[in-house]
């Protein structure tokens with residue numbers, strides 16, 4: 001397997017405040033894997049993702065992506081990655097179609113725009129200004145922008161916050177497809193079901209330090225001495241929502 005992300009002893013101290021946001025973290029992510037960064041508000045997840053995306057400098061430590069680094073190989077790296085930032089008001093003056101076309105133009109090849117808009121249920125809104133969209137619709141546009149260029153590595157910072165349950169599960173499908181095509185995904189989320197469903201490996205970060213890491217099932221077994229015995233799962237309110245509002249993913253599949 002090829003290592004796509006390698007992080008060694010990464011540290012970030014914000015100069016103005018002296019805040020140690022990331023405190024000596026190290027991890028690796030392999031090709032085709034989804035790696036999750038979990039942790040409470042202010043734990044250092046966004047800071048880490050921004051450093052990995054070359055949007056912020058590290059105080060110390062090393063970040064290697066595809067064996068390349070931001071100091072020497074910025075142009076090459078930009079062509080291999082896509083991403084969604086947690087807070088993003090940059091594109092309000094563009095239409096949905098224009099946003100996705102703009103991002104497609106950054107890459108050597110891309111998914112046909114209409115096909116992608118259909119996949120994200122945005123066809124009806126393709127001529128709408130971003131400022132006219134609901135929060136969840138905007139989030140879907142950002143996801144389409146992140147994947148349009150068929151990147152080999154995608155960074156997603158809380159990508160499903162604000163999505164309705166149906167859109168959230170459609171998004172899970174899209175991530176599974178991306179992984180199957182060999183794309184590596186790095187994700188932060190506050191939804192534990194999402195992390196369990198999507199992540200091959202994850203790290204739990206607290207006050208800038210990794211306090212636990214590994215495959216979700218290994219972490220659960222390590223954390224609880226007595227194995228957690230799963231009862232047959234009853235329907236939940238989430239299932240009711242999906243059934244009544246229409247979803248493309250079955251319950252069995254989502255809990256597999």
Ligand SMILES: Nc1ncnc2c1ncn2[C@@H]1O[C@H](COP(=O)(O)OP(=O)(O)OP(=O)(O)O)[C@@H](O)[C@H]1O
Nearest residue numbers: 014017019021039040041042043044045046047048
């Ligand atoms: N530009 C900045 N200047 C100074 N401190 C910052 C800056 N950005 C973030 N911080 C601080 O660094 C710490 C980590 O912030 P970060 O945004 O990485 O957390 P997070 O894990 O993404 O949290 P959330 O779950 O709320 O998104 C916090 O204490 C935050 O206040």
Ligand SMILES: [Mg+2]
Nearest residue numbers: 045046047086
């Ligand atoms: Mg964050």
